[in-house]
Amino acid sequence: MAALGSFNRLFNFATNTCVKRILPTSTNKQYYLGLKLRQIEVAGYATRKQPVRYKLPWFKPNPSYQEEIPEEYEEKKEKAAADVINKINEQIATNQVGRLFAVIYLCGTQFKITENDVIAIEGHWPPQPGDQLNLEKVLLVGGKDFTLIGRPILNRELVSVNATVIQKTLSHTITRFRMRPRKQFKRINFIRIPRTMLRINSITINGNVDKKKEVEGLDRIY
Amino acid sequence: MVFLTAQLFVRSRGPDEFWRKRQIFKLAAHYIGRKRNCYSIAIRNVHRALLKATRGRQLKKQDMRELWETRLNGATHEHNISLKILLEGLNRCNILLNRKSLANLAIWEPRTFKCLSDIACAKAKLGGIKRVANNSMPETVMIKGLVDELD
Numbered sequence: 001m002a003a004l005g006s007f008n009r010l011f012n013f014a015t016n017t018c019v020k021r022i023l024p025t026s027t028n029k030q031y032y033l034g035l036k037l038r039q040i041e042v043a044g045y046a047t048r049k050q051p052v053r054y055k056l057p058w059f060k061p062n063p064s065y066q067e068e069i070p071e072e073y074e075e076k077k078e079k080a081a082a083d084v085i086n087k088i089n090e091q092i093a094t095n096q097v098g099r100l101f102a103v104i105y106l107c108g109t110q111f112k113i114t115e116n117d118v119i120a121i122e123g124h125w126p127p128q129p130g131d132q133l134n135l136e137k138v139l140l141v142g143g144k145d146f147t148l149i150g151r152p153i154l155n156r157e158l159v160s161v162n163a164t165v166i167q168k169t170l171s172h173t174i175t176r177f178r179m180r181p182r183k184q185f186k187r188i189n190f191i192r193i194p195r196t197m198l199r200i201n202s203i204t205i206n207g208n209v210d211k212k213k214e215v216e217g218l219d220r221i222y
Numbered sequence: 223m224v225f226l227t228a229q230l231f232v233r234s235r236g237p238d239e240f241w242r243k244r245q246i247f248k249l250a251a252h253y254i255g256r257k258r259n260c261y262s263i264a265i266r267n268v269h270r271a272l273l274k275a276t277r278g279r280q281l282k283k284q285d286m287r288e289l290w291e292t293r294l295n296g297a298t299h300e301h302n303i304s305l306k307i308l309l310e311g312l313n314r315c316n317i318l319l320n321r322k323s324l325a326n327l328a329i330w331e332p333r334t335f336k337c338l339s340d341i342a343c344a345k346a347k348l349g350g351i352k353r354v355a356n357n358s359m360p361e362t363v364m365i366k367g368l369v370d371e372l373d
Contacts (some may be wrong), residue, residue, distance in 0.1 A: 077364050079354055101331065103327070109322075110319065110320050111323075112326045112330070120232075139318065140319065140327075140334070142331055147333075147334040147354070149338070150319055151315060151316040151317055152317060152318040153281075153317055173271055174279070175275065176276055177273060177276050179273060188272075214323060221343050
């Protein structure tokens with residue numbers, strides 16, 4: 001009996017405290033819409049509620065990509081950079097670049113190519129044999145003593161990569177066989193993937209590396 | 223052909239037994255022993271081989287990716303950084319070369335690759351990556367162009 005009494009008291013205490021807490025806020029809001037109007041602040045500073053960010057000692061702060069220029073940076077380095085660019089321009093002007101290589105993005109894949117290469121492109125690709133192409137997505141071009149790196153691609157008027165479609169064929173027959181043992185499931189398909197051969201005719205760098213043209217894309221008609 | 227009963231229709235499926243078996247035996251021609259001569263054993267092995275060939279085409283792509291990663295790891299450790307730093311640094315510079323072309327450059331154009339790894343190292347250092355904290359700033363990198371333009 002004593003136990004039941006104590007339990008009853010505890011229950012009363014719990015209900016009193018909880019109900020008091022719940023009533024004025026949540027329950028009233030739900031049932032009496034008039035109360036809501038009173039709570040609206042007519043005048044006052046607009047304050048945005050900051051989301052609470054829980055921080056624990058082992059949490060790392062978010063990486064910031066905003067970077068500062070280190071103090072070591074000097075005019076000397078700027079001059080050195082200008083010298084390098086001048087040398088590259090000189091090499092291009094006097095045609096001392098050697099055999100150029102390039103990394104191009106073509107048909108979803110990247111190829112490292114040089115002049116007179118033949119590359120094989122797999123999958124459906126519209127160009128027909130005999131088409132002359134100008135490959136414009138050039139990620140990187142390198143010569144004997146320098147490399148131009150695109151971020152992500154180089155200016156399409158700076159580098160021109162010319163190519164010709166040689167041949168359109170199919171690959172060898174690929175057997176695609178699926179089977180589940182003891183489940184009476186067996187499928188066999190034969191696939192031949194279309195393949196295009198592309199000859200790289202020339203890779204050239206046009207004009208100075210650091211020069212920025214005022215008007216671009218005049219050669220292109222849409 | 224006239225099929226008088228459903229039973230006969232079921233029995234007459236496909237090409238003749240001889241040709242059906244010959245198809246399998248052709249594929250098993252280079253096997254050794256009973257695998258090559260007994261049909262019931264041959265077909266088991268042919269099926270298994272074809273399944274493996276189908277799966278192998280996917281595996282080859284994964285293997286190549288692993289191979290490029292291994293090669294790049296070796297190449298980057300020559301320049302005192304790791305593959306993760308290289309990829310992270312280049313991505314932050316918006317240089318979107320993939321593993322295949324990077325591995326190709328590492329093998330055939332080592333000087334180009336050295337430049338790329340220097341750029342990545344410098345970018346990682348400026349970004350405050352802990353792994354390269356002890357590396358010295360590559361002297362060949364002119365930093366001004368690397369800094370992101372503030373919007």
